[in-house]
Amino acid sequence: MYGHTLGDKVIQLVAERFLSCLSETDFISRVGGDEFVILTNGHFHVEALCEKLASSLAVPLDVAIEHFKVTTSMGVACCPQDGKSFESLLKNADTAMYEAKKISSKKCYAFYTASMTEHLLNVSKLDNDLKVAIDNDELIICFQPEVNLYTNHITGLEALVRWQHPINGLMMPDSFISRAEETRLIIPLGLLIFKKVLEQMNRWYQQNLFDGVIVAINISSVQIEEDDFVEKIEAIRENVDISALCIELEVTESCFMSNPKQFATTLQKLENLGYKISIDDFGTGYSSLSYLKQLPLHKLKIDRSFIKDLPEDTDDQAIAKAIIALGKTLELEVLAEGVETEAQKAFLIENGCDSMQGYLFAKPMTAEALVAFLDQN
Structure with a gap:
């Protein structure tokens, strides 16, 4: 509807909002489309980080004369209990993300559990x-x-x-x-x-x-x-x-x-x-x-x-x-x-x-x- 150029600009602004929420030791990368991967240390602050990332998008994005209200869904996988390799962690975080999309409350993130994989396989x-x-x-x-x-x-x-x-x-x-x-x-x-x-x-x-x-x-x-x-x-x-x-x-x-x-x-x-x-x-x-x-x-x-x-x-x-x-x-x-x-x-x-x-x-x-x-x- 708006074209690739404008869409890419929206993605860029989202990345900048996310980057502003991260510490120097955190890592963020766009993995395709409108999906990002963030690597961070310390399990205890992950939930607070998710809240911060979501809040960063509360203010609409201004691109040209348009205003875009953007929301996010986040899946969280923790090492080592949810996987020890990058591949397994990414797969499980992706599974958790799809669960987060189903959440009807304001909470827009979900932590991976083994039952999610079982449910996904059953579906x-x-x-x-x-x-x-x-x-x-x-x-x-x-x-x-x-x-x-x-x-x-x-x-x-x-x-x-x-x-x-x-x-x-x-x-x-x-x-x-x-x-x-x-x-x-x-x-x-x-x-x-x-x-x-x-x-x-x-x-x-x-x-x-x-x-x-x-x-x-x-x-x-x-x-x-x-x-x-x-x-x-x-x-x-x-x-x-x-x-x-x-x-x-x-x-x-x-x-x-x-x-x-x-x-x-x-x-x-x-x-x-x-x-x-x-x-x-x-x-x-x-x-x-x-x-x-x-x-x-x-x-x-x-x-x-x-x-x-x-x-x-x-x-x-x-x-x-x-x-x-x-x-x-x-x-x-x-x-x-x-x-x-x-x-x-x-x-x-x-x-x-x-x-x-x-x-x-x-x-x-x-x-x-x-x-x-x-x-x-």
Whole structure:
């Protein structure tokens, strides 16, 4: 955006700020990009030095007519406990630096611990295993019914992914989806899930099952940010030959916060094509009522955290009632997630909620198990 010359000047000013914090016996070197290595003696003052280095960047950098606010993340490795060679110390300090980047508090540095390396290895293995899972199609799609609270009729199905890991067994999405989003593996993973769900819908329709039932598929903000996201899922849908009117795309509130304009534009394109759009886990993200009137929504899903303690918890009562009233005012369908008891169901009916999803009716099941369950019930 600003060019290499201006960027190099910023790096130079940062180096000068850092140099002013060091003693004559300390050593500093730029090792590439925006990374520096500092060598210093004495373990006891390292933490104070980190604080001093961070504070040196508190005042914005002035370059030409621009003002730059710069922050830093620091990883610390100590000799001999964290390594005796320069290579091992640098590697471990680098590992600690990435941990420091995750710290949400004002503390911008982290000391290396052996568990960091173990964690890094586990994450690296997860990444590799997930790539293999996508290539080998180790993913299983389960479906959980969405039920009308007043008629008990199935109005929809939510598609939920599971990973049949060859060693670890069946893995729930909480253990791999967030990492897939970090690495952007969610893009090929999401397309594979979308394709598998639509293929299952096609098989059902050929058997005269679930005709007209809408199937909901979760979509990540990382996918929506892709310029060709709509084109990619449309190519899959047209190839499988499923009507967009039968597909509901579930997004979370946090999706809207990264790029509101692009997010709204993309969802409007999808709605124009016939897809239905719902907000999943409503009330747990960056709740902003302004986006509700900007997005082409048709459903709000009340997060299970507001349902599990109903009807006893008065705070959850107030939140659930408010979401239902909001949905009704905006003429949106309101669905409660995680309904497990008759008392919860009675509360939701009393307050005008439209539908539910949860163990009270059925847990997530494979396509085959779902058909057998409905035959038995």
